[in-house]
Amino acid sequence: MKHYLGELEELVLLTVAVLGNEAYGVSIQKNIELRSDRRITIGGLHSTITRLEEKGLLKSWVGGATAERGGRSKRYYEITSLGKKAVAETKSLRDNLWKESGIKLAIK
């Protein structure tokens, strides 16, 4: 099954991959906001995560409660092999387009 990724979905998947073992709600949101310099809502982020989980591109487990969290555990996310495939496909599609476009789109 082929998955077409939305822009935020792609961002979330890659960010989860970047964060490795430390990917949970707060860290993902911070990372995306920092890198892309834009604000995302917590509801929007979790909806995206939920959809990615439904599609089987992300998996999650529970653990790591801290005092700031009022003793509540975190939900960590990890990219699945299907998720890796999906981002890879998106990347190769973009690469091809870049290659074939012929013009130098690089910023002067």
Next chain:
Amino acid sequence: MKQPPKLARKLFAVMSGAANVDDLLGDMDEWFHENTKTRSLVSARWIYWKQVLSLSFSYALRKRRRDARHPVFATWVSFGMLNNYVKVALRNIYQYKYFSIINFFGLALGMSVSLLLISLFAYVNTYDNYHTNGDRIYSVYSSVTNGPEQTDFATAPIALADKLGAELPSVSKVLPVVKAYHSVVRKTESIPVKAYYAGSDFFDFFSFSFIRGNGTVLGKPNHVVLNERTARKLFGDADPMGEMIELGGGVLMQVGGVIHDQKRTHLNFDMVIPIASLPPKHADFKNDWVEFSNQYLYVRLTEEADEGDVQRYLDRMAGQQYAASAVKVSFDTRNLTAIAIDKDLRNEIGEKWEASGFLMFAIFAALILFPACFNYANISIARAMGRAKEIALRKTVGGVRSQIFLQFITETVVIVLLSLVGAMLIFFLIRSEFQQMLVSGSSLDLTLSPRLFLWFLLFAILTGLATGVFPALYFARMNPIEAFKSRVVTRAAFISLRKGLTIFQFVLSFGFILSLFAVGRQYRYAMNFDFGFRKEQIIDVSLQDVKAHQFMAAVAPLPSVVTMSQSSGIMGVTSSHAWLKDIRSDSLETAQMFVDRNYIYNLALTFVAGSNFPNELWSRERYIVVNEEFLRVRNIKAPADALGRIYSVEGNDLEVIGVLKDFHFAPINIPIRDFIFRENPAYCTYVNLRVTPGDSYDIVSELEGAWKQLPTDKKFVARYFEDEIYEAYTVYVVMLKIIGFMGVLAITISVLGLVGMVVFTAQSRTREVGIRKAMGAGVQSMMLLLSRDYLMMLGWAIVIGTPLTILLLNWIMPHIQYYHASVSVWDVVLSVLLLLTFGVSAMTIETYKTATASPATTLKCE
């Protein structure tokens, strides 16, 4: 440590329900604490609030809530589950036979009237849906504003036709139609026909199928198309093609085609004639924008036409044409397929189903159906105790709300479907009677087609869903712990709602009973009404082509004939109108009748002033005799003052010679208005014979014998005046039948409901009754104990129902009939007695069983 806002947390807890949101809460807390380090507390809290709201309406939370509601093993209804629901439903229906039978009968009766409505509506809905390009055909209708009065007519001036065709590109074709009533002279008979003078495209617009010939004959002048029914009436089995027929006035037409009798259409005609053959005196409508009664316009739009264009053009046209006139007219269009059940307009081209009639019918159907559904819900919920354990067990072993809900909905739908069989049986029984009651019933086809059956099925399922939703919700919400402990508490508000609805049912039944008595009284009232003139022993003979003096000479020697007179109409049944100018030239419309000078004495009308038409040789009209209302309308105080006044009627100056006491010259559904008698034997078409009392059959056949001697081939048409009046009021017989039938249904349904409730009360209090009896209570007091609540409800129903019904009747009756009887005390007393008889006897039978049961057996029962 600073805490996030509590209220926001609470809100989030409510929004997330059973869903697992620990991680989300933790995330928000973490954000909050970080924010308190860099921002103010207010700002951190504000952010927390935003996050709660953002998550509350997010897909993430919705999905988690859904997951929490459905355990893994209960995904959705599978066929096997549905199968199981039906099985359980059937078992329950079988196990509680008594209640099932009550519900079955109640619902069957309740649905039967709705089935009539559905079949009627389904049939009328197919009107005019078979014409080629029918969706692009529109009828133009007009709305006439005359002073403060606005009236919508189905007609439109034909003068508009040419303009529409020439000036508006959206219109591909225009069809003018003029409706006319003709008589076809055939041998010696004259047969009335409804004719349409129509443009040559008539059969191009309307796809009626031809038996002989085709629609193009309308292009030739003096060629007509008949329908099968008319062709048979005129020519029997002979081939009508090419035959000549003579329309009244000696106009000859050739039959150019025959179509199958048209059905399911708003058009109603016997014959279509080319509009070019319209008699010259009617053909000057080409420029007539004011007088356009019986003129109709249909347009067919092109495929890419815009309806808005047409409307804008019509508005502009109306604006131009009526700019200078006092009467304003505007035009509007309606689609061909919608005409049959569209709003009611005046002067329709054919018979039409009145939208308002449908609404009334629908209200009646709902009034019958609703109590039946309510009964079901009421009885089911009352029996909740008995089934509480079943539900509690299901819930404990993992049944979720939606499953319990579905179980009960299925049960309701199953029993409603079973009742549909009964309802259809009743439908078949009452169908033909119903058809006879309707004015246009003869053209109606209510046979059960697969399509109609599907409608019935859909209706039954919807009824089942609507009926079952309350009990099902009730059961689904039941708390298993309480149910196991047999502690199902019904809320007080719910009990009073149930009581209220039961009372409503009885009010309805009571209303029907009382209406039945009231309409019956009204019927007797109309029959025995004092019209103010003699109606006994009067025979009205229609003269047709016989000269009055010939007939009168022929019957005068008969011993049974006492006196004779002539008239232009039948008193109390018909009337015509004329415009009357007084000396100041103010015109007023007045009802009139032409008579001879014997008429007033013959009908025993009484003079209050002046005298009858003078007994001198009649050469021209000179006098009128007026009624009291005539004086009142014209502000003449004393009757004697009116005598000698001159009024101009149709160019004749006529003098008032006599004033009569008011009498009912028209049906009693309209008030007495100003009226004049004019003496002109030339306009008289009836001879009124006053005959001796005796065998009416003998007298009529004697008269017929005299008629046969006269030089005429026409049939003798004579009616007793009393019969004529009797027939004019058959509307009450129909009303009595309808109200009677509805009343029987309403009473049966509410009595069934009552029986159900009483049985339930009796069963659930069996032990209490046993103990009381063991302690020495008597049968009577026990019966009273069991039925006291219901007796109270009956009482309330009477208290509420009496004024309500009387108000309603007093409001409706004058609309039906201006002179009407009012509801009497006796009607109320009789209705109360009848209702109590039904109610109390139903209760007595049921409570007696419980009250007489031996305590020894009842106390052992659990």
